Amino acid sequence: MIAETIFSAVSAAGLGIAAITAYRKRFLAATRIAAYSLVPIGLVLTGAVEWAVDTAFSPSAWIGFGLLGGAWLLFMTTRAVERRGVGTRKERKAAKSAQREALAPEASAPSLGQAGRPAAQPVAKRKAAGSGDDFSDIEAILKKHGI
Numbered sequence: 001m002i003a004e005t006i007f008s009a010v011s012a013a014g015l016g017i018a019a020i021t022a023y024r025k026r027f028l029a030a031t032r033i034a035a036y037s038l039v040p041i042g043l044v045l046t047g048a049v050e051w052a053v054d055t056a057f058s059p060s061a062w063i064g065f066g067l068l069g070g071a072w073l074l075f076m077t078t079r080a081v082e083r084r085g086v087g088t089r090k091e092r093k094a095a096k097s098a099q100r101e102a103l104a105p106e107a108s109a110p111s112l113g114q115a116g117r118p119a120a121q122p123v124a125k126r127k128a129a130g131s132g133d134d135f136s137d138i139e140a141i142l143k144k145h146g147i
Helices: 002-023 027-046 048-056 059-084 089-102 123-128 136-144
Strands: none
Touching: 002 027, 002 048, 027 048, 048 059
């Protein structure tokens, strides 16, 4: 009962502030304030405030919230354990072999050898090559990818 009275007073005060704002010719702001001030009275009239008050002071509701929190905690714990990949040794071994079979045989070799790296050349040697060597790095990358 007291919550409904407080919410109604807040709405009335908000509508008063909206009227003053409209009197000052700030109609957009006044409309926005009026919209915000109608929310509390709307909650009272729909019964949401009474439901919230009844829920807040109900021990069975708090037990229900506790059970929901416990279920959420268990669910998140199992997800975290599942992501870490904790399981039996047999399961981990089977997953590792399946992963190896999924990869292409040439994928395990490094894609760049030591000789194919243009960055391994000294800077002075690269600069001495001149402007004709500007696109050699790009050509090497394209050749590496088969383009």
